[in-house]
Amino acid sequence: MIHIHIERKTYPASGRAESHTAIAGLELHLGEHEFVCLVGPSGCGKTTLLNLIAGLDRDFQGTIHLSKTGTPRLGYVFQEPRLLPWRTVRENLELALPPRRDPAVIDELLVLTGLTEFQHTYPQRLSLGMSRRVALARAFAVEPDLLLMDEPFVSLDAPTAEKMRRLLADLWQRRPHTVLFVTHDLREALELADRLVFLTPPPSRVAREVTLPHAPRLRSPEVVETLYRRLAPK
């Protein structure tokens, strides 16, 4: 179980911007191998929350328990792919691979993401969709205890985003890690999630949680539409 309790996260005033509280009194629990989608409007502190969980920002009040034993391994698919431009696709994956992990996992992930042909290509020659696939492969290569995803399919065209969600679902079927997936797109969340967590506008906290009926893979468009009509804000 992963327990996240953010008492308060405040950004100090800087320049002309006044100090503001991004998160206040947020409580979140993630079960083992659970796929949780965090849904909320832009600017409601979703990325802030992921950065706190990832340990990139330690300036907050509260506690985050990721695992009972040792430091947990994290995968983080950022909003931008964040690949090293001076390293090839393969090298980008290899660099993230923890020591003593079998490099064969890279070949397997290259095949699954359809990137084998491009493994020796530098990221600048890839399309955005392909770069995103590399970022996805990198996150799965580390076999994370917790996989954080920050709107990883934003600004892709609809068919590409759909393909990416299918790919994510496939990868997750093979390696079911605990996933915290941030999106502002309710339909996307409904396709993927075991559980939805809606956030309030800032200072954010959990507005409501909805556990969805179990689905083996991506939910079909019909199911998504039905759920959407039931859950979408009127």
Place this chain on the structure above:
Amino acid sequence: MNAPFVPRMRWEAANSLRAATVPAASLLSLVLIWQVAAWWLASPLLPSPAVVFATLGRGIATGELLHHLGITLLRLGISFALAMILGSILGILLGYHATLDRWFDPWLTVFLNIPALVTIILCYVWFGLSETAAITAVVVNKLPNVAVTLREGTRHLDRGLLEMARVYRFGTWKTLRHVIWPQLYPFVVTAARTGLALIWKIILVVELLGRSDGMGYQLHLFFQLFDVAGILAYTLAFVIVIQAIEWILLQPLDRYARRWHR
């Protein structure tokens, strides 16, 4: 994978050949104008190219030119290395620490604006006419340039990539080597190229004012003897060496830094 790049490389080779013809022709025309002017004036104050090349040949044959050139290159190498290392450390520190930067930025501005000649004279006055003074003078002249360039590089480090490296637990060494160094490398190459251009001009003045060997000293001697052929021959040798360093060392390093650009 490589197949699509072959025609492009051939095209680039042809292009670079064409690109080399123009500078070659342009230099040749310069020599021609020089020849005509020398013939027209018929004065020892403007010797013809043939005379200068003969002087150059003699200088190389007696070993005198190579001796002075070697000394100057040694000084250049040492002061260049020191300026690069110290300037990089300072620049990276200033790029990281905003407070430190606010404090030292005016210092840099002052040092950037001190004429090279002043630093050279002061170094000789304070430390005597020694090798240390000569090298210090060159380093002090060049260091602020390197620091400013590297400070810029450090400020522009991609935070997103640094965060990625932290999440994926790259550790210090891997982060330095694979995330930070590739981003600073182009700035280091820029600092090196502009640095070389700056240092080799300063070093001649340093030698002229307070050393008893090296190209600068030799040029000073030729000046007192009104030996224009000697001045031109030594200058030619020096320009060729510096240009060779640029072509053989710095330009390939620069290309290597940009290899992953599309």
